[in-house]
Amino acid sequence: MKELELKYGCNPNQKPSRIYMQDGSDLPIEVLCGKPGYINFLDAFNGWLLVSELKKATNLPAATSFKHVSPAGAAVGLPLSETLAKIYWVDDLGDLSPLACAYARARGADRMSSFGDFIALSDICDEDTARLIKREVSDGVIAPGYTPEALELLKQKKKGNYNIIQIDPDYVLAPLEHKEVFGITFEQGRNELVIDDDFFANVVTENKEIPESAKIDLAISMITLKYTQSNSVCYVKGGQAIGIGAGQQSRIHCTRLAGQKADNWWLRQSPQVLGLQFKDGIGRADRDNAIDLYIGEEYMDVLADGVWENTFKVKPDVFTREEKRAWLDKMEDVALGSDAFFPFGDNIERAHKSGVKYVAQPGGSVRDDNVIAACNKYNMAMAFTGLRLFHH
Numbered sequence: 001m002k003e004l005e006l007k008y009g010c011n012p013n014q015k016p017s018r019i020y021m022q023d024g025s026d027l028p029i030e031v032l033c034g035k036p037g038y039i040n041f042l043d044a045f046n047g048w049l050l051v052s053e054l055k056k057a058t059n060l061p062a063a064t065s066f067k068h069v070s071p072a073g074a075a076v077g078l079p080l081s082e083t084l085a086k087i088y089w090v091d092d093l094g095d096l097s098p099l100a101c102a103y104a105r106a107r108g109a110d111r112m113s114s115f116g117d118f119i120a121l122s123d124i125c126d127e128d129t130a131r132l133i134k135r136e137v138s139d140g141v142i143a144p145g146y147t148p149e150a151l152e153l154l155k156q157k158k159k160g161n162y163n164i165i166q167i168d169p170d171y172v173l174a175p176l177e178h179k180e181v182f183g184i185t186f187e188q189g190r191n192e193l194v195i196d197d198d199f200f201a202n203v204v205t206e207n208k209e210i211p212e213s214a215k216i217d218l219a220i221s222m223i224t225l226k227y228t229q230s231n232s233v234c235y236v237k238g239g240q241a242i243g244i245g246a247g248q249q250s251r252i253h254c255t256r257l258a259g260q261k262a263d264n265w266w267l268r269q270s271p272q273v274l275g276l277q278f279k280d281g282i283g284r285a286d287r288d289n290a291i292d293l294y295i296g297e298e299y300m301d302v303l304a305d306g307v308w309e310n311t312f313k314v315k316p317d318v319f320t321r322e323e324k325r326a327w328l329d330k331m332e333d334v335a336l337g338s339d340a341f342f343p344f345g346d347n348i349e350r351a352h353k354s355g356v357k358y359v360a361q362p363g364g365s366v367r368d369d370n371v372i373a374a375c376n377k378y379n380m381a382m383a384f385t386g387l388r389l390f391h392h
Contacts, residue, residue, distance in 0.1 A: 001027050009038045022178075028171035029142075033155050034163035036140055040118055042069050044142040047120025048167050050074060050227040055122035057195045057219045060239075062122040063102035063129075064224075065114040070232075070247065072113035074224045075105030075240030076216070084108070087268045089284045090132060100128035105240040107136060110261050111288045118142070118163075125150045133157075137285065144169040191389065193226055195219045200360060200383040204372055207381040214335050214358040214381075221337025222360060222389065228339070230390040233347075235262040235354060236335045242266070243354070251338070255347045259354045263328055266355075267295045270319075270327045277313040286311070295319060331355030339389040341365040345374030352378045362388045 003020030004027065017038050021027060036044065043066035054062035054076060061077035077098030085091040088108030096104060099121060107114045119133060121143040130150035133141060140163025141154065154164050179186050199222075200215055210218070217236040224234045228246045233254045235243035243262030248254035267273060268291060276294070278287055290311045293302040299318060302308060308315045336351050338361040348371060351359070359375060363384030375382045 001030070003027070004031070006038050006041075007035065014038075028168040030166045032146070032151065032164040032166055034140060034158070034161050036163040036165060039069070040140055040163055043067070043118035044120065044140065044165055044167075046227045047071070047118060048142050050223060051120045051122040052169070053193065053223045053226070054220065057223060058216055061099040061102050063099065063106040064120045065103075065106045065109075065117040066120065067113055067117050070229045071106075071224055071227060071241070071244060072117060073106035073109035073241055073244070074220060075102050075109070076220065077102035078105075078239040080104060083269050083274070086274065089287070093128070093131065096132070097126050097128040099123050099126055100132050103129055103132060107132075109240055109242050109265060110244070111284075112292055113261075115285060115288075125154070127153065130154050139163060140165065142167055191226060191391075193222065193387065193389070195222060199385060202363075202384045202386070203381055204363070204368075204384050205375045205380060205382045207376075207379050210358055210381050210383065214333070217335035218337060218358060218360045218383070221335055222385070225337055225339040225391075226389045227391060230339050230392060232339045232389075232391070233258045234337045235259065235351075235356065236337070237262075237331075237333065237355075242334070251340070251343055252346050252350065255338075255342075255350050259350050262331075262334065262354045264292070264295060266328060266331045267319075267324060270324075272316070272319045272323065272327075276316055279311060279313055282311060295324065328353070328355075333357050335360070337361065339391070341368070341388075342371045343367060345370045347371070348374035348378070348380070352380075356380065359383070360385055362386055 003018050006017040008015050009017040019041055047064045047066040050064050051062040058076050064074040065072045080101050088104045090104045116137050116139055118139050119141040124145040125143045126147050127149040130153040134153050134157055142165040144167055154162055176187055177190050200210055200218055221234040221236045224241050225232050231248050231251055231254045233245045234241050235258050242265040243258040245254040245258030273291055290302050332355045334355040335358040336356045341362050341364050343365050357380055359380055359382040
């Protein structure tokens with residue numbers, strides 16, 4: 001297939017629309033089900049690049065959950081704890097395959113943002129992963145292949161119209177990439193990111209210790225940032241992104257946004273949230289919405305008399321600001337990556353509130369000394385990578 005006609009572009013008024021190979025060769029994909037759209041393909045291809053790089057860097061199955069051409073979550077296939085399985089609503093599925101664990105983590109990091117996502121998988125989609133995907137609200141999936149059982153399950157979604165794309169894993173990108181803006185073609189070399197043993201070697205803080213587990217988390221942050229609309233910052237813990245801040249013009253706003261998402265991820269593991277008694281029949285999306293309100297500043301939107309009865313069997317106690325802070329103070333060993341240098345130490349101050357201990361960023365600011373001093377204040381280990389990762 002040399003080209004694929006699409007219903008429309010980014011918006012319904014943008015016609016005609018198609019994807020094709022500029023050199024006239026065949027597309028490196030096969031659409032097995034559905035009719036993916038313009039944005040679906042943008043999410044699919046960016047997501048595939050992300051997970052294939054994650055797999056290469058960690059040698060673990062990887063998954064990402066994409067929305068609006070940025071990842072809402074990204075993760076590798078490490079086993080799920082009992083608590084994580086519960087907050088990701090997969091505790092009823094039994095033991096999951098490594099690939100399914102990767103997607104459960106990627107989807108679960110920020111379930112509000114992942115609603116209606118496009119999924120990318122580094123490995124052949126197995127039945128466990130398909131069972132998980134089948135019951136979530138999602139636009140489609142891209143993978144290098146599907147087992148017959150997985151494909152049969154996925155084809156049942158959306159009355160047989162779920163978007164399923166198979167990508168040729170051997171397709172090699174050209175060294176130059178192009179895009180057109182204002183009728184003018186832009187050309188640039190691809191942003192190559194090779195994370196080897198020396199990538200985090202330039203540790204500029206007093207604390208020089210970055211264990212292997214933290215290096216994996218920092219690698220996940222770097223690769224995730226490479227495919228996140230800039231400015232971007234990514235918090236990672238235990239093999240998964242837990243907070244991604246994308247597209248902010250100010251670095252500190254990006255750090256705050258990602259930090260708030262990381263905080264929410266941790267608050268969902270608190271006894272107060274785990275103890276919520278939902279009414280029978282409340283769907284996962286409604287539970288996610290209720291939890292988001294409950295742990296936020298507008299908690300009375302779900303706890304007011306005459307309202308809480310719609311969601312809970314028993315009225316929950318207010319999760320006070322002091323209780324939330326006490327729980328957040330227990331979060332530790334978080335890794336933080338930034339796609340460009342931190343211009344001020346305030347980013348580190350905010351990161352500290354979310355348990356950050358390991359930092360990776362390009363360095364090169366005129367205020368690097370200020371940022372290093374802030375890290376030393378909290379005994380953080382920070383590596384300068386020397387590599388900017390803007391993505392536009």
